Amino acid sequence: MLAMFQKELRSYFTSAIGYIFIGTFLLITGIFFTMYNLLSASPSYNYTLQSLITIFLFIIPVLTMKIISEETKTKTDQLLFTSPLKITDIIVGKYLAALAIFTISLLITVIYPIILSTFGTIYASEILSGYIGIYLLGATLIAIGLFVSSLTESQVASAVICFGVLLFIFLIDNIEQALPSTRNASIVFVLIMVAIFSLFVYFSTKNIYAATVSTLVGLSVTITSYLVKKEAFDGLLQKVFGWFSLIKRYTLFSQGVLSLNSVVYYLSFIAAFIFLTIRVVDKRRWS
Amino acid sequence: MIEIENITKRYGDQVALDNINFTVEKGEVLGFLGPNGAGKSTAMNIITGYISATDGNVRIDGIDILENPEAAKKKIGYLPEMPPLYLDMTVEEYIKFVHRIKKVKSNAIEPSMTRIMSLVKILDVRKRLIKNLSKGYKQRVGLAQALVGDPEVLILDEPTVGLDPKQIIEIRNLIQEVGKTHTIILSSHILSEVSAICHRVIIINKGQIVASGTPEELSKKVHNRNIVLLRVKGSKQEIYKTIREMEDVELVEEHGINEPGTVDIVVEAKKDIDIRETLFLSLSRAGFIILMMKGNDVDLEEIFLEVTKNDRGVQ
Numbered sequence: 001m002l003a004m005f006q007k008e009l010r011s012y013f014t015s016a017i018g019y020i021f022i023g024t025f026l027l028i029t030g031i032f033f034t035m036y037n038l039l040s041a042s043p044s045y046n047y048t049l050q051s052l053i054t055i056f057l058f059i060i061p062v063l064t065m066k067i068i069s070e071e072t073k074t075k076t077d078q079l080l081f082t083s084p085l086k087i088t089d090i091i092v093g094k095y096l097a098a099l100a101i102f103t104i105s106l107l108i109t110v111i112y113p114i115i116l117s118t119f120g121t122i123y124a125s126e127i128l129s130g131y132i133g134i135y136l137l138g139a140t141l142i143a144i145g146l147f148v149s150s151l152t153e154s155q156v157a158s159a160v161i162c163f164g165v166l167l168f169i170f171l172i173d174n175i176e177q178a179l180p181s182t183r184n185a186s187i188v189f190v191l192i193m194v195a196i197f198s199l200f201v202y203f204s205t206k207n208i209y210a211a212t213v214s215t216l217v218g219l220s221v222t223i224t225s226y227l228v229k230k231e232a233f234d235g236l237l238q239k240v241f242g243w244f245s246l247i248k249r250y251t252l253f254s255q256g257v258l259s260l261n262s263v264v265y266y267l268s269f270i271a272a273f274i275f276l277t278i279r280v281v282d283k284r285r286w287s
Numbered sequence: 288m289i290e291i292e293n294i295t296k297r298y299g300d301q302v303a304l305d306n307i308n309f310t311v312e313k314g315e316v317l318g319f320l321g322p323n324g325a326g327k328s329t330a331m332n333i334i335t336g337y338i339s340a341t342d343g344n345v346r347i348d349g350i351d352i353l354e355n356p357e358a359a360k361k362k363i364g365y366l367p368e369m370p371p372l373y374l375d376m377t378v379e380e381y382i383k384f385v386h387r388i389k390k391v392k393s394n395a396i397e398p399s400m401t402r403i404m405s406l407v408k409i410l411d412v413r414k415r416l417i418k419n420l421s422k423g424y425k426q427r428v429g430l431a432q433a434l435v436g437d438p439e440v441l442i443l444d445e446p447t448v449g450l451d452p453k454q455i456i457e458i459r460n461l462i463q464e465v466g467k468t469h470t471i472i473l474s475s476h477i478l479s480e481v482s483a484i485c486h487r488v489i490i491i492n493k494g495q496i497v498a499s500g501t502p503e504e505l506s507k508k509v510h511n512r513n514i515v516l517l518r519v520k521g522s523k524q525e526i527y528k529t530i531r532e533m534e535d536v537e538l539v540e541e542h543g544i545n546e547p548g549t550v551d552i553v554v555e556a557k558k559d560i561d562i563r564e565t566l567f568l569s570l571s572r573a574g575f576i577i578l579m580m581k582g583n584d585v586d587l588e589e590i591f592l593e594v595t596k597n598d599r600g601v602q
Contacts, residue, residue, distance in 0.1 A: 002387075003384060003387035003388050004388065007373075007384050010380075011373070011375060011376075014375045014376070015375055074371075074372075074373075074374070075367065075369045075371055076371040076372065076373055077371075078332075078337050078365070078367045078371045079365075079371035079385070079388075079432065080371075080388065081336070081337050082335040082336055082337050082360055082363065082365045083360060083385075083388045083389055084356075084357045084358075084360045084361045084388075084389060084390055085388050086357065285337065285338045285339060286338075286339050
């Protein structure tokens with residue numbers, strides 16, 4: 001894993017991507033910091049941190065676009081997957097290298113609150129919690145980018161899809177409010193989910209019985225839970241979408257609330273996407 | 288050393304490999320021949336564990352590639368069709384990286400790097416970026432990569448493709464050199480190469496093994512003709528007459544005229560009889576000068592065309 005990590009980290013700096021990422025990140029954080037804190041003489045640094053989220057939308061796809069797709073395209077994955085390395089080591093090594101670039105960029109911005117502290121009082125604990133939040137959020141988005149990169153051979157496609165997915169995540173709170181919250185809408189939603197799941201089962205196993213069984217199980221679970229507890233279906237759409245709202249969780253951190261719950265939430269997101277990436281890469285070799 | 292059992296690979300409805308079986312003994316150099324799209328690369332990708340087979344087993348030195356991939360892959364060096372090179376690394380960095388992912392002990396890396404780089408003659412380009420190297424050098428770096436970690440088995444997918452004739456000879460010699468201590472599977476569509484390097488040849492077409500054996504065995508399988516090619520100075524009719532009078536001659540055929548005043552003749556003798564000596568004696572007694580005589584060549588090209596032409600092939 002260490003060999004993979006070092007190779008990836010070096011490749012970020014031999015290609016321009018590492019510099020582009022760090023440069024853009026620092027330039028825009030610098031602008032925000034100057035505008036929000038220096039020019040308006042405000043000590044609330046978390047406001048600056050929070051606006052970094054918008055930068056993520058543009059630079060995380062750049063960071064992760066080639067992470068796996070390039071190996072697939074240039075066939076260097078043949079070297080990796082025929083070496084005694086485990087796939088997990090390869091993927092995690094690559095993820096950690098991307099994370100390291102992000103970590104470096106974020107660590108440099110620690111200068112800003114230090115500058116602020118020379119002019120007045122800052123709320124160190126609040127800023128720390130804001131940093132932890134933004135770090136976890138960034139790490140999660142990088143894991144999503146990693147996953148997207150494993151889906152395609154083309155770096156451009158990878159970047160565009162990643163951008164689209166991140167944009168969706170950013171807009172999820174707005175989308176959530178526009179969705180109907182009635183009981184019927186929720187039931188329709190659940191049924192669509194059951195249908196999608198059954199189709200997925202069918203296409204991945206090509207087994208009509210497995211698909212039928214999963215449909216029946218899905219339907220019976222829906223009906224039983226509806227009969228047992230009708231209220232559970234009120235606003236279900238909002239609950240489900242809200243669960244995917246990575247940004248909403250972040251706002252707690254920026255208010256200085258460090259909740260273990262949210263930390264676990266982000267970490268499980270990261271683990272899930274790394275796991276999915278490993279599955280996708282592994283699956284491609286099996287099909 | 289390498290056991291391939293009932294390997295089948297399907298992509299949807301398309302069958303890329305159909306029930307392939309063969310074994311390679313320790314120290315053997317096996318040639319893998321086949322037209323484009325026959326399934327050579329697919330077979331090699333399965334043997335190295337890059338992709339999995341739909342059905343069947345691959346064992347390297349008794350270790351199953353799916354059950355214990357790490358241990359099995361340690362024993363394999365693989366040069367794919369397209370050398371897996373990181374173009375923005377220098378040769379040295381790349382070879383070092385390969386050493387590390389192949390889990391060579393860190394104190395053994397330096398001597399091993401020098402040894403391998405001098406073996407494939409890339410020491411002089413060690414500081415250069417791989418993307419700036421010529422195709423021949425890239426191929427050598429690819430070969431160097433396969434040799435890292437001193438694997439017992441080498442799988443080489445078209446190792447001489449894209450090289451100039453001098454480099455081809457160099458790489459070929461290198462493979463022969465390495466073949467003394469390693470078990471090698473080598474794919475190629477250059478027939479002379481396979482007959483020059485390999486102890487045994489497997490011809491594969493449309494995902495099936497259509498012929499296998501030593502180059503000599505194969506040539507016997509395909510045409511049982513006992514042929515001698517001659518170039519004789521003198522008039523055609525008289526030469527023909529002299530040869531026809533000989534015993535054991537089945538057929539005399541013209542083979543064109545390549546030098547003025549001479550004639551090229553194909554003489555087919557009865558089975559299992561070497562007529563070269565008597566041919567020489569009777570022609571010289573009659574006063575004809577033999578300028579060239581060639582025995583029954585191992586002509587893989589012919590075998591190849593023959594077995595890949597009809598789908599049944601020769602078993």
